[in-house]
Amino acid sequence: MGNELLIGAVAYSANAVPIWEGMRDYFRDTAEPIDFVLFSNYERQVDALFAGHIDIAWNTNVAWVRCSRRSEGEARALAMRDTDRTFQTMFVGRSGSGLSSLEQLGGKRVALGSRDSGQARILPLHYLAEAGVAGDVELVIFDSDVGKHGDTGRSDLDALRSVLDDGADVAAVGINTWHGLTAAEDDSVTGLEVVWESPRYNHCNFTALDKLDAARSDRWVDSLLQMDWNNPAHRRVLELEGLREWKSAELSGYDSLIAAMEEQGIYDEW
16 A cells, blocks of 8 residues: 555546446556545546646546646546547437427527536537537526536436427437437437437546656556456446446547637636
């Protein structure tokens, strides 16, 4: 004890404890064992990373962009899930609405999620602006669970419910929320359909600062990438964290979020 890499993560669901206990167990016999600290929000986690209280942060895309800006580009993205490379925002409306593009949303009511959610608020506003209708829609805002960057999915669900209750015509939600509901054949999506899918973008990554020795982080990433879906002991953690395979970091998928945060002037804390 005492020389482990200390990983920070946000406790956005009850799964956080078994995930990180499982990760700690996996790394116990590797070259770089770990311990973990759970935070209530990403802003506190980012502050802890810069204060040197943790070595690596498991960050959302919004937290990553802030770290990169705050470090003047010196922050390092170490690794991400396979699912973090294929994230999307889905604009969902009532079945039979006839809507099939963002350009058709002029004059419509659009439900968006929390102000710190990349998938349910920041990027949807960016896409509406690109389509030329940002000033012509009525926004219906669900600003819940701020600090979690949309991870709980609560504001996504509130936005979907507003469409079902005729409080909005379309809701913007993350692909994980939508696929989770449709796969489970949840009653909350009965009568709803996707009217537009965004281009793919990146979601979470493990973030470190340049003060973490590169040899240590490289050894840690090498062990992380060896987690094997076909190993039952590994699969439980992978399933809980929503991936089949860890991948090395790929940064171009953050370009759209960087542009959106610049446009909206939301680099600072909420």
